[in-house]
Structure formats: C-alpha cells, structure tokens
Amino acid sequence: MIGLADCNNFFVSCERSIDPSLDGVAMVVLSNNDGCVVARSNESKKMGVKMGQPAFEIRDLIYSGKIVAYSGNHRLYREKSLKVHDIFRRFVPFTIDYSVDESFLDMSGIPDAMITEIGNAICEACWKEERIPVTLGFASTKTLAKIAAETGKKRGEKVVTGAEGDRLEALLDTLGIGELWGVGRRLSKRLYAKGVFTIGDLYRKPLVWVRSEMGVHGERSWRELHGESCIELDYVSRKMQDSISETRTFPEDIDDFDYLRARIAIYCAHVSRRLRAMDGVCGELKVFLRTNRFHTERGYQAPEATVVFTDPIDDAAELTSAAVKCLEKIFTPGVRYKRAGVVLSRIVPCGSVSISLFDDVEKADARIKKSRNLMKTIDGLNFGNYNHVVKLASQLTAGQSGHNDGYSSSFGAPLPDSGVRSSG
Numbered sequence: 227m228i229g230l231a232d233c234n235n236f237f238v239s240c241e242r243s244i245d246p247s248l249d250g251v252a253m254v255v256l257s258n259n260d261g262c263v264v265a266r267s268n269e270s271k272k273m274g275v276k277m278g279q280p281a282f283e284i285r286d287l288i289y290s291g292k293i294v295a296y297s298g299n300h301r302l303y304r305e306k307s308l309k310v311h312d313i314f315r316r317f318v319p320f321t322i323d324y325s326v327d328e329s330f331l332d333m334s335g336i337p338d339a340m341i342t343e344i345g346n347a348i349c350e351a352c353w354k355e356e357r358i359p360v361t362l363g364f365a366s367t368k369t370l371a372k373i374a375a376e377t378g379k380k381r382g383e384k385v386v387t388g389a390e391g392d393r394l395e396a397l398l399d400t401l402g403i404g405e406l407w408g409v410g411r412r413l414s415k416r417l418y419a420k421g422v423f424t425i426g427d428l429y430r431k432p433l434v435w436v437r438s439e440m441g442v443h444g445e446r447s448w449r450e451l452h453g454e455s456c457i458e459l460d461y462v463s464r465k466m467q468d469s470i471s472e473t474r475t476f477p478e479d480i481d482d483f484d485y486l487r488a489r490i491a492i493y494c495a496h497v498s499r500r501l502r503a504m505d506g507v508c509g510e511l512k513v514f515l516r517t518n519r520f521h522t523e524r525g526y527q528a529p530e531a532t533v534v535f536t537d538p539i540d541d542a543a544e545l546t547s548a549a550v551k552c553l554e555k556i557f558t559p560g561v562r563y564k565r566a567g568v569v570l571s572r573i574v575p576c577g578s579v580s581i582s583l584f585d586d587v588e589k590a591d592a593r594i595k596k597s598r599n600l601m602k603t604i605d606g607l608n609f610g611n612y613n614h615v616v617k618l619a620s621q622l623t624a625g626q627s628g629h630n631d632g633y634s635s636s637f638g639a640p641l642p643d644s645g646v647r648s649s650g
C-alpha cells in the first residue's frame with residue numbers, strides 16, 4: 227500500500243492557521259504580483275473562482291469584501307510545509323516529499339487494518355499541532371493513491387482507501403482525463419480528440435493503443451490505474467550521505483576576518499562541488515570556528531552559526547553568501563582562531579525538491595537549469611585543479627563581493643493593491 231498525504235487548500239490553510247478568524251471566510255491567495263489565483267478556500271471554489279484565474283476578473287468580489295484576497299506569504303508556507311512533512315515522517319518511517327503540500331507514504335509492512343487508524347492519527351496531529359487540514363488516500367499504486375486523496379477532498383472525507391473492480395471503474399468515469407496525475411492541459415486536448423474524456427475512458431483502452439498514443443509515460447499511468455505499481459520516483463531508493471563538511475586547522479592562530487572569510491568561501495566551493503557531484507541539494511549550512519585549546523588566556527571558544535534553507539540549494543554563490551553571513555555573526559574581533567569549517571546537511575537528491583507552486587514551472591525550470599549549467603561549467607573548468615581556475619568573487623580575500631542575498635530575496639511579494647492583504 228502507498229499513501230498520499232495532501233494538505234487541503236494549502237496556502238489558504240496556512241493563512242488560517244495564523245488567523246483563525248478566517249475560518250469559513252471565502253478567500254483566495256494570489257500569485258507573485260497578485261496576478262492570479264493560486265489557492266482557494268472551499269467557499270470561494272463554490273463561488274466559481276477558478277484555479278489560475280486572473281485576479282482582475284474577481285476584482286469586484288474582492289473590493290466588495292465578498293472574497294478576501296491574500297498576497298502569497300512564501301516564508302510562512304515553506305515553514306508550515308517543513309513542519310507538516312515532519313509530522314508525516316513521525317507516523318510513517320519512509321516518506322517521499324513530493325511537493326510543498328504532498329507526501330507519499332510507504333505503508334509496506336504495515337497491516338491493512340492499521341492503515342485507516344494511522345491516517346486518522348496523521349490528520350489529527352496536523353490539525354492539532356499546525357491547524358492544517360490534511361486528506362489521505364491509500365491504494366496499491368501512487369496514481370491510485372492520488373485519485374483516492376482527490377476523491378476524499380471532494381467528498382469531505384479525511385482518509386480514503388482506494389476503490390477496486392467495478393467501484394474503481396465507476397469512480398474513474400467521474401474523473402476528467404485532465405485530473406490524471408501527469409496529464410496536463412495540452413495532452414488532455416489531444417486525448418479529447420481521440421475520444422478519451424475521462425480517466426475511465428483511458429482505463430478501458432487497450433495497452434497497445436495507450437503506448438502508441440501516449441508513449442511510455444502514458445503506459446505507466448495506465449498500468450498504475452490497473453494496480454501495477456511502476457512509477458518509481460527514482461530518488462526513493464537512492465541513499466544520500468547526510469552531511470558534507472570541510473574543516474581545516476590553520477598553521478597559526480588567525481584573527482584576520484578577511485583571511486577567514488576567504489578560507490570559508492573556499493571550503494564552501496569545495497563542499498558545494500561535492501554536493502553537486504552527488505546530485506544533491508542541502509537544506510542546512512553550518513559555519514564554525516574554534517580557538518586554540520592550548521592558549522587558555524580567553525578560554526576555549528567554539529562559536530557556530532547555522533542557516534536553514536526552506537528551499538534546498540546547491541548553488542555555490544548562494545551557499546557562500548550564507549556562509550559569510552554566518553561567519554560575520556560568530557566572529558569576534560581580537561579573538562585568534564585555530565580551526566574553521568563548513569558543514570552542509572539535510573541533503574536530499576535534487577529531483578525530490580518541488581518547485582514552489584507559486585513559480586511558473588517552466589521559468590523555474592529554466593532558472594534552475596541555468597544555475598546548474600553555470601555550476602557544471604565552473605566545476606568542469608576547475609576539475610583537477612585544487613587552486614580553482616574560476617572562482618566566485620567572494621573567494622578572493624580582498625574582493626568585496628557585496629554578498630547578494632539570493633535565498634531570501636524571493637520572499638514577500640510587494641503589496642500593490644489596497645484590496646489585497648498579506649500576512650507576511
């Protein structure tokens with residue numbers, strides 16, 4: 227059995243979790259620049275607001291107060307996301323975080339009789355601890371688990387176990403083909419032209435037809451609908467090292483900030499290169515300093531500082547900028563340091579990181595690709611060169627890099643419109 231835990235109306239629920247007076251209020255959360263609707267409460271769904279609908283189309287509803295609109299508060303949603311995923315892991319040892327508000331739960335080895343009970347316990351914990359409503363679907367494949375969870379949300383049931391046989395087919399007939407996991411708008415249109423309107427229509431097509439019309443991805447979906455588990459999220463079984471570090475002892479005690487800064491930047495370049503080589507991204511970076519144990523006039527000091535990235539990263543520039551900030555925090559003028567180090571942890575395979583629902587997926591893809599290509603190019607040029615040929619400006623002792631704050635600049639959209647609220 228596979229479970230899918232899916233938070234209901236996630237962004238809306240996050241806003242409500244910090245302001246319970248919004249419970250029962252028709253509300254939406256808007257995308258960057260308040261352009262379009264990216265989350266709807268059940269009340270606004272009933273009023274006919276569509277996912278992705280341009281905000282100006284519902285402007286009158288917002289100004290008249292019939293719908294409350296919020297600007298996205300990314301920081302809140304990411305923090306909530308981490309907490310909810312932690313709750314899932316507490317009940318089920320093996321989970322795959324699939325998106326900001328969804329996680330697959332590996333229920334193998336857990337008796338069927340206990341599954342509903344565990345599902346209910348997860349719902350209760352998420353609600354009690356984080357005030358986030360969650361729906362769980364359980365079935366024999368990931369595709370069917372997703373369908374079970376969707377069904378639960380429509381019916382207002384918290385835990386749904388997948389249907390089988392005739393009941394499954396009847397259920398699939400009620401679901402549009404566009405609701406099938408992995409089928410986007412364009413593919414739906416093509417399938418309509420071939421007379422496939424519902425998931426049930428696809429279910430009854432022969433496999434040969436599916437293979438020729440939809441390729442391997444379609445074939446996998448079809449098999450999953452028929453109960454054969456074959457969508458492997460390839461990072462499921464890949465085991466990652468959970469931290470990478472580089473620490474050095476200096477030949478003499480150092481009290482020069484610029485020197486330490488350059489050393490930290492170089493360690494960052496090394497560890498981030500190792501991170502990228504294993505195709506990982508990290509969620510946490512730590513910088514530490516140690517004084518000399520044998521010079522006791524000030525006592526032994528071991529300051530350290532940590533940064534948590536709610537969106538895990540592998541970008542050397544971002545990591546270095548974060549590390550330098552940590553160093554600024556822990557460095558005390560006049561103290562002489564003997565050792566320094568950088569530790570990357572909370573490492574996950576880069577495929578498992580979901581792009582924020584807010585980002586235009588294609589744009590985000592392009593951005594990530596661009597950054598990865600740049601890093602690959604730098605890694606390639608530097609291959610075998612301990613003294614890197616290509617460096618980031620911050621690795622140079624004298625160069626003032628003007629550390630750009632890459633990882634926090636994406637938070638908090640501006641508030642252009644007085645009709646729109648924000649919790650951020």
Ligand SMILES: [Mg+2]
Binds near residue numbers: 232233234235
């Ligand atoms: Mg959801």
